[in-house]
Amino acid sequence: MSLLxxxxxxxxxxxxTATDHVDVSIEPDERVSLIGPNGAGKSxxxxxxxxxxxxxxxxxxxxxxxxxxxxxxxxxxxxxSKSFQQASIFPDLSVLDNARIAALGADHGAFGxxxxxxxxxxxxxxxxxxxxxxxxxxxxxxxxxxxxLPYGDKRRLEIGIALAAEPDLLLMDEPTAGMSPEExxxxxxxxxxxxxxxSLTYLxxxxxxxxxxxxxxxxxxxxxxxxxxxxxxxxxREDEDVQDAYLGGVEA
Amino acid sequence: xxEDHQLRSDGGTxxxxxxxxTSANGTEKATxxxxxxxxxxxxxxxxxxxxxxxxxxxxxxxxxxxxxxxGYAGLTTLILIWGIFAMGYDLLHGFTGLLSFGHAAxxxxxxxxxxxxxxYAGMNLPLVLVVVGTVVGVLLAWLIGFLSLRRGGIxxxxxxxxxGQMIYFTIFGPLGPITGGEDGLLLTIGDLFGVxxxxxxxxxxxxLGFIPSWLYLIVGIFVVISVAVAYRVxxxxxxxxxxxxxxxxxxxxxxxxxxxxxxxxAFILSGAFAGFAGALHTIYNxxxxxxxxxxxxxxxxxxxxxxxxxxxxxxxxxxxxVYLYMSNILETFVGTLWHVMLGLLFVIVxxxxxxxxxxxxxxxxxxxxxxxxxxxxxxxxATDGGEPGARAPADAGSDGGENR
Amino acid sequence: xxxxxxxxxxxxxxxxxxxxxxxxAVGLSIILGTLEFVNFAHGALYIIGAYVGLYVAQGLxxxxxxxxxxxxxxxxxxxxxxxxxxxxxxxxxxxxxxxxRFIARAFYDRPDxxxxxxxxxxxxxxQEILRVSLGSTSQPVNQPTxxxxxxxxxxxxxxxxxxxxxxxxxxxxxxxxxxxEYTDFGLVVRAGTMDDEMVRLLGIKLSRPYIIVFGxxxxxxxxxxLVAGPLSPINPTAGTDILVPAFVTVVIGGVxxxxxxxxxxxxxxxxxxxxxxxxxxxxxxxxWSQVGIYAIAxxxxxxxxxxxxxxxxxxx
Numbered sequence: 001m002s003l004l005x006x007x008x009x010x011x012x013x014x015x016x017t018a019t020d021h022v023d024v025s026i027e028p029d030e031r032v033s034l035i036g037p038n039g040a041g042k043s044x045x046x047x048x049x050x051x052x053x054x055x056x057x058x059x060x061x062x063x064x065x066x067x068x069x070x071x072x073x074x075x076x077x078x079x080x081s082k083s084f085q086q087a088s089i090f091p092d093l094s095v096l097d098n099a100r101i102a103a104l105g106a107d108h109g110a111f112g113x114x115x116x117x118x119x120x121x122x123x124x125x126x127x128x129x130x131x132x133x134x135x136x137x138x139x140x141x142x143x144x145x146x147x148x149l150p151y152g153d154k155r156r157l158e159i160g161i162a163l164a165a166e167p168d169l170l171l172m173d174e175p176t177a178g179m180s181p182e183e184x185x186x187x188x189x190x191x192x193x194x195x196x197x198x199s200l201t202y203l204x205x206x207x208x209x210x211x212x213x214x215x216x217x218x219x220x221x222x223x224x225x226x227x228x229x230x231x232x233x234x235x236x237r238e239d240e241d242v243q244d245a246y247l248g249g250v251e252a
Numbered sequence: 253x254x255e256d257h258q259l260r261s262d263g264g265t266x267x268x269x270x271x272x273x274t275s276a277n278g279t280e281k282a283t284x285x286x287x288x289x290x291x292x293x294x295x296x297x298x299x300x301x302x303x304x305x306x307x308x309x310x311x312x313x314x315x316x317x318x319x320x321x322x323g324y325a326g327l328t329t330l331i332l333i334w335g336i337f338a339m340g341y342d343l344l345h346g347f348t349g350l351l352s353f354g355h356a357a358x359x360x361x362x363x364x365x366x367x368x369x370x371x372y373a374g375m376n377l378p379l380v381l382v383v384v385g386t387v388v389g390v391l392l393a394w395l396i397g398f399l400s401l402r403r404g405g406i407x408x409x410x411x412x413x414x415x416g417q418m419i420y421f422t423i424f425g426p427l428g429p430i431t432g433g434e435d436g437l438l439l440t441i442g443d444l445f446g447v448x449x450x451x452x453x454x455x456x457x458x459x460l461g462f463i464p465s466w467l468y469l470i471v472g473i474f475v476v477i478s479v480a481v482a483y484r485v486x487x488x489x490x491x492x493x494x495x496x497x498x499x500x501x502x503x504x505x506x507x508x509x510x511x512x513x514x515x516x517x518a519f520i521l522s523g524a525f526a527g528f529a530g531a532l533h534t535i536y537n538x539x540x541x542x543x544x545x546x547x548x549x550x551x552x553x554x555x556x557x558x559x560x561x562x563x564x565x566x567x568x569x570x571x572x573x574v575y576l577y578m579s580n581i582l583e584t585f586v587g588t589l590w591h592v593m594l595g596l597l598f599v600i601v602x603x604x605x606x607x608x609x610x611x612x613x614x615x616x617x618x619x620x621x622x623x624x625x626x627x628x629x630x631x632x633x634a635t636d637g638g639e640p641g642a643r644a645p646a647d648a649g650s651d652g653g654e655n656r
Numbered sequence: 657x658x659x660x661x662x663x664x665x666x667x668x669x670x671x672x673x674x675x676x677x678x679x680x681a682v683g684l685s686i687i688l689g690t691l692e693f694v695n696f697a698h699g700a701l702y703i704i705g706a707y708v709g710l711y712v713a714q715g716l717x718x719x720x721x722x723x724x725x726x727x728x729x730x731x732x733x734x735x736x737x738x739x740x741x742x743x744x745x746x747x748x749x750x751x752x753x754x755x756x757r758f759i760a761r762a763f764y765d766r767p768d769x770x771x772x773x774x775x776x777x778x779x780x781x782x783q784e785i786l787r788v789s790l791g792s793t794s795q796p797v798n799q800p801t802x803x804x805x806x807x808x809x810x811x812x813x814x815x816x817x818x819x820x821x822x823x824x825x826x827x828x829x830x831x832x833x834x835x836x837e838y839t840d841f842g843l844v845v846r847a848g849t850m851d852d853e854m855v856r857l858l859g860i861k862l863s864r865p866y867i868i869v870f871g872x873x874x875x876x877x878x879x880x881x882l883v884a885g886p887l888s889p890i891n892p893t894a895g896t897d898i899l900v901p902a903f904v905t906v907v908i909g910g911v912x913x914x915x916x917x918x919x920x921x922x923x924x925x926x927x928x929x930x931x932x933x934x935x936x937x938x939x940x941x942x943x944w945s946q947v948g949i950y951a952i953a954x955x956x957x958x959x960x961x962x963x964x965x966x967x968x969x970x971x972x
Binding site: 088101117119125164 | 502
C-alpha cells in the first residue's frame with residue numbers, strides 16, 4: 001500500500017488551475033522530490049495534502065484512508081507533518097518551549113481537558129522535546145528566545161518542530177531557501193540523518209537542483225499544475241519535457 | 253540535564269536573553285512562568301495572600317501612605333472583584349491573543365443570575381450565588397464562543413461586541429420586567445453560610461485594620477483561589493498551547509493541535525472568571541442590573557487589563573486598582589475630568605507602553621538590578637544576531653490565519 | 657390604521673433609520689476595506705459632527721459642565737441645517753485627514769487589535785471631553801422649519817425630515833460611490849485595496865488617496881450625527897451607542913463594499929422599524945427592536961460569513 005496517494009487531484013482558484021489532475025503515489029521509505037518552474041503548483045500541492053486548501057476535485061489518501069475531509073490537525077495526527085518554507089516558529093517562546101508545543105501536538109492527541117495538570121508531570125513531552133532538539137542540534141540553545149536565533153537555526157528549529165510529531169511522512173517546502181552553502185549542506189546532512197534514524201519518508205519541494213539530484217530516490221516534475229515527468233534523477237536529467245519546461249523559466 | 257545550563261526555577265530573578273524585552277503587544281517571553289515572579293506555585297499563592305491581607309491596610313489605614321492615597325476600605329473589595337474579572341480576561345487576551353469586546357455579557361450574566369436567584373427563588377446565600385454565577389458564565393461563554401470563534405482577529409472582536417450588545421438589549425428590553433430594566437433589581441444578600449453578615453468585621457483582623465469585613469475576606473480568599481487556578485492553567489499544557497496560538501496560530505494547527513477547541517476553552521475559562529466576578533459584584537452592590545451588560549463595560553475590563561499589563565496575570569489587579577481609584581477617588585478631586593484622564597492614560601499605554609504598569613514595574617526592577625550590579629545572569633546561548641528576518645508574522649496568532 | 661399605511665410607515669421609518677446606519681457604515685467600510693484600519697472612533701466622529709452641526713445650525717444649550725462654569729451661556733450660530741451640514745462635512749472631513757495622518761498612519765504596521773484599542777481609547781476621550789464641557793444632558797434639537805411638516809400620505813404620521821434624511825443619504829452615498837467607481841482617484845483606491853504594494857511599485861503614492869478616503873468616511877459620519885439630531889438624542893454617549901450597529905452593518909454588508917453597506921443598512925433599518933411598529937396580539941414587539949437587528953445580523957453571518965456582498969473568506 002502506498003503511503004500517500006493522490007488521485008485526479010484538481011485545484012482551481014477562480015480562473016487559474018493550480019493543480020491539474022495530479023496522480024502521485026509515494027511509497028514508505030522513499031525519498032521523493034517535487035520540482036518544477038515557479039508557479040508550477042508545488043506549494044499548492046503541498047497545501048492540499050496538509051489540508052490547508054480544499055481540493056476542487058479528486059482524492060488524497062494517506063495509508064489507504066482518504067483525508068480530504070480531515071482538518072489540518074487531524075492530518076498531522078495521522079502522520080503527515082510539514083516544515084514550512086518560511087521558518088514558522090513561535091517567536092517569543094524559548095526554543096525548548098517551541099519543541100514542547102510540537103511534542104504536545106504529537107503525543108497529546110489533538111485535545112484534552114487537562115488544564116489543571118502541571119506540564120512538568122508529562123515526562124513524555126520533555127523526552128520528545130529533548131530528542132527533537134538533540135536531533136536538530138539545538139539542545140544547547142534551548143533557553144534562547146526563538147526569535148533571537150540566527151536564520152539558519154530558525155530553519156533547523158522549523159524542521160525540528162515538524163519532526164516532533166514523529167511523522168511517517170515529512171513534507172518539506174524549500175528547506176534550504178535563503179541559506180548559505182554551509183548551512184545548506186548542514187541542513188541536507190540533517191535531513192539525511194534524520195531519515196535514517198527515524199525511518200522517515202519524505203517529500204521535498206526544492207529549487208536547488210544539486211540537492212534534489214543528490215538526495216532523491218525519485219523526482220516528480222510539475223509544470224503548470226500537471227505532472228510532466230517522473231523518475232530517477234538520471235531519467236529526469238535526460239528528459240526533454242523537463243528541459244523544455246525549465247528553458248525560459250527561472251531556474252535556481 | 254546538561255551542565256552548562258542554569259535552570260530557571262531558581263526563582264527566576266536573573267533575566268535571560270530576551271526575557272524582559274517587551275514585544276509589540278507586551279507579552280512575556282521565553283518562559284511558561286508568569287514574568288516577574290519566581291516559578292514556584294506556593295510562593296505565588298503566598299505572596300498573593302499576603303498582598304490581599306495588606307492591601308486594605310495600605311490603602312485606607314496605614315499612616316502616611318493612605319493619607320496620600322486617600323483610599324477607603326470599601327473600594328478595596330471592588331478592586332479585587334474587578335481584578336478577578338480582568339485576570340480571567342487576560343488569560344484570553346494576553347495569553348491566547350484573542351481580543352474580545354463582549355465580556356460584559358458573562359460578567360453581567362453572572363450578576364443577573366445571582367440577582368434573579370435572590371429576587372425570585374429566595375436564595376440569597378452568597379456562596380451559592382457565586383457558584384451559579386460561574387456556571388452561567390461558563391455556559392454563556394460556551395455558546396458565544398462557539399458562534400464567535402468561527403473567524404479571528406477583528407471579526408472576532410466585532411462578533412463578540414455584537415453578541416454582547418444583543419444580550420444587553422435582550423436583558424434590558426424584552427426581559428426588562430423581570431430584570432428590573434433601567435433600575436435593576438435591589439437585593440438583600442444573605443449572610444455567609446446563613447450566619448455571618450457580610451458587612452460584619454472579622455474578629456482580630458478588622459480592628460487591626462487588615463481586613464475590613466467578612467465580605468472582603470471572602471473575596472480575598474477567592475482572589476487567592478483564582479490566582480492559583482489561573483497560574484495552574486498557565487503551567488499546564490493549556491498554558492503553553494494558548495501561548496502557541498497567540499504566537500503563531502497556523503503553526504499550532506500544523507503541529508497537530510486542535511486550535512479551535514483550545515481557543516474555545518480559553519474563552520470559556522475567561523467566561524467562568526467573568527461570571528464568578530459578576531456574581532461577586534452583585535453581592536457587593538446588593539443590586540443587579542442590565543447596565544452590567546453594556547459594551548462599554550466590556551471596554552472597561554479591556555482597559556484594566558491593558559493598563560495593568562497584558563499577559564501578566566497580576567497586572568489585572570493593578571489595572572483594576574488604577575481604574576477604580578481614578579473613578580472613585582480621583583473623581584472627588586477633579587470631577588468628571590477623571591474619565592478624560594483615564595482615556596488619555598489608556599491611549600498612551602496602548603501607543604507607547606504595551607507592557608502596562610506591571611511591565612513598567614519589571615523594567616524598573618531590571619534597571620535597579622543592573623545598577624546594583626546585575627545578579628547571576630544566565631549564560632546565554634550564542635546568538636550573534638543572525639538575520640532578523642523570517643520571523644513568523646506577528647499577527648498570525650490573532651488573525652486566525654485568514655486573509656483579508 | 658390600514659395595513660398599507662402601516663407598511664409605508666415601516667418602510668419610510670426603516671429607510672430613514674437605515675440611512676443613518678448606511679452613512680456610518682459606508683465610511684467605516686471604505687476605511688476598513690481600503691486602509692485596512694479598524695476605526696472604533698467612528699462614533700466619536702458622528703457625535704462631533706452632531707455637536708458642531710448643532711452649534712452652527714441652531715445652538716448649544718450650555719447649562720452644565722466646564723463651559724457653563726466658565727460663564728458661557730447658550731452658544732450658537734443659528735444658521736440653519738443646510739449651512740450646518742456643509743460646515744460639518746468640511747470640518748469633520750479635515751478632522752478625518754488629521755486623524756489619518758497623525759494616528760491611523762502610526763498603526764498600519766501594528767496588529768489590528770492595537771488599532772481597535774487606540775481608537776476605542778480616543779472615542780472615550782472625545783466622549784468624556786464633551787461630557788466635561790457640556791454635561792451629560794441631551795441637547796434639544798428642533799427639526800428644520802422647512803421640513804417639520806408631516807409626510808402627505810394619508811394615515812402615515814411621519815415627519816418630513818425623515819424623508820430628507822433618506823434623500824441626503826442617497827445623494828451623499830451616490831457621490832461617494834461614483835467617486836470610487838468612476839474616477840481615477842477611485843481606481844487608485846480600489847487597486848490599492850487589492851494590491852497596495854503593486855500600486856506603489858507603479859510609482860503611485862498611496863498616502864494621498866488614503867488620507868482622502870479617511871476624510872470622506874469621517875465626513876459621512878459627521879453629517880450622520882447632525883441629520884440624526886432631530887430624531888436621536890445628542891449627548892456624549894450617543895457616539896458609543898451608534899458604533900456597534902455601524903460595525904454590524906459593515907460586517908453583514910461585506911467589508912469594503914459600498915453596495916453591501918447600503919443593502920445591510922436597509923435590511924437592519926427596516927427590521928428595526930418593523931419590530932417597533934408591530935404587535936402580535938397585545939404583545940408589543942418594540943422592546944425587541946434592537947435585539948432583532950443583532951439576530952438578523954447573526955443569521956446573515958452564519959449563512960454567509962463574508963457578508964452579503966463581501967469577498968469569500970476562509971473560515972477554516
